[in-house]
Amino acid sequence: MWYPTRRQVIVNTKTGRAFRGVLWRAGLRYMVLRQAEMLGGEPVALDGEVLIARGNVDFVQVID
Secondary structure (H helix, E strand, C coil): CCCCCCEEEEEEECCCCEEEEEEEEECCCEEEEEEEEEECCCCEECCCCEEEEHHHEEEEEECC
């Protein structure tokens, strides 16, 4: 599956969490977000890079 790297996205997970950030890398097992925020109510800024297991991704929205 192809993912639009270096673009602003929202990653919705199967656990019900959603993250907004720049999709930096999408490998076979993980997606890497930079400048990420956890969504749900008030967005919470997250430091560093966020790794999301590909098996936990429900869908990805490109927002820019």
